Amino acid sequence: MNATQPTDNRPLSLADRVAGAVWGQFVGDAFCLGSHWIYDPQELQRRFPGGPQGFEEPGEGHYHFGKQPGDFTHYGDAALLLLRSLVERSHFDVADFGVRFVTMVASPGYKGYRDHAAKGTLANYLAFREAHCDGAYSFQDGADDDQPATVSRLAPLAARCFRSPDYLLQVERATRVCQNNDLAVEYVRGYALTLRELFAGISLQESLRSVAQQISADSPFAHAVDLAFSAVRLPVGEATMRFGQSCPLPSTVPSALQCALCHGDDFRAAMRANAAAGGDSAGRAAMVGTMIGAAYGIGVVPADWREALTACAEIAAGVDWLCGQLEG
Numbered sequence: 001m002n003a004t005q006p007t008d009n010r011p012l013s014l015a016d017r018v019a020g021a022v023w024g025q026f027v028g029d030a031f032c033l034g035s036h037w038i039y040d041p042q043e044l045q046r047r048f049p050g051g052p053q054g055f056e057e058p059g060e061g062h063y064h065f066g067k068q069p070g071d072f073t074h075y076g077d078a079a080l081l082l083l084r085s086l087v088e089r090s091h092f093d094v095a096d097f098g099v100r101f102v103t104m105v106a107s108p109g110y111k112g113y114r115d116h117a118a119k120g121t122l123a124n125y126l127a128f129r130e131a132h133c134d135g136a137y138s139f140q141d142g143a144d145d146d147q148p149a150t151v152s153r154l155a156p157l158a159a160r161c162f163r164s165p166d167y168l169l170q171v172e173r174a175t176r177v178c179q180n181n182d183l184a185v186e187y188v189r190g191y192a193l194t195l196r197e198l199f200a201g202i203s204l205q206e207s208l209r210s211v212a213q214q215i216s217a218d219s220p221f222a223h224a225v226d227l228a229f230s231a232v233r234l235p236v237g238e239a240t241m242r243f244g245q246s247c248p249l250p251s252t253v254p255s256a257l258q259c260a261l262c263h264g265d266d267f268r269a270a271m272r273a274n275a276a277a278g279g280d281s282a283g284r285a286a287m288v289g290t291m292i293g294a295a296y297g298i299g300v301v302p303a304d305w306r307e308a309l310t311a312c313a314e315i316a317a318g319v320d321w322l323c324g325q326l327e328g
Contacts, residue, residue, distance in 0.1 A: 190221025245279025
């Protein structure tokens with residue numbers, strides 16, 4: 001099976017949707033590398049006349065300076081670790097992923113940005129190790145963080161586990177590795193349920209409505225769904241400014257949902273509109289790319305953008321492995 005090829009002229013298969021979700025996540029993150037975390041629209045326009053076109057090299061002084069076009073932000077770096085762990089362990093192993101994550105963050109050679117989730121998770125891990133040199137660590141004591149650390153890397157885990165009876169438990173455990181925060185868990189659970197609906201072939205609009213009905217009416221994810229639908233006729237930039245450009249999930253999630261709803265199967269337009277909205281564009285782009293890819297299949301994720309990724313070969317192999325597990 002080669003699930004990384006476009007699938008024109010036939011109905012979308014589950015493998016098409018899984019491949020679209022995983023590739024969409026990674027492409028979305030890399031697309032925003034050079035324009036990530038620029039909040040001022042005038043500054044964005046000055047640096048990128050006509051708006052970011054994707055895969056720009058981070059300039060000197062930028063958070064991701066030193067990385068090259070096709071590389072990932074810190075979100076994508078962690079997502080690749082998760083994909084690698086799933087492939088090598090054949091299932092979600094919380095300790096294996098946790099060790100990989102803290103090892104990467106602690107490495108002096110790591111060139112990625114260390115956000116609050118990374119620094120807090122590493123600090124908690126080191127504090128435990130100092131007190132319990134050889135004790136087994138649960139990797140459920142991540143940072144108290146409500147930002148996009150987990151939603152930006154969930155696609156491979158969802159693809160591997162969405163049919164498991166304990167899917168939502170796996171999702172919660174994956175979240176608490178770096179985000180031991182109940183609000184983050186609630187958002188990630190809603191997002192995970194949305195991906196499961198999309199993998200079943202349900203449209204994005206109906207998937208979101210269905211999830212909002214499945215979960216508590218006062219769930220923060222249900223509120224984000226309501227906000228996204230209320231703003232679906234607005235330009236993405238205007239909606240993002242309304243919800244907030246910043247990293248916390250109460251801003252990031254409704255903005256990402258609105259962008260995906262607004263642009264449908266036009267992956268390129270969605271990525272450009274999201275990047276032009278500024279702020280935490282990479283966290284949002286990972287979600288937008290995942291949802292559009294899951295809804296419309298691998299064929300909507302531009303092949304030239306997939307091939308531009310530094311980790312293209314590893315992702316292709318990982319996607320093929322994930323799709324191969326669907327037959328079991």
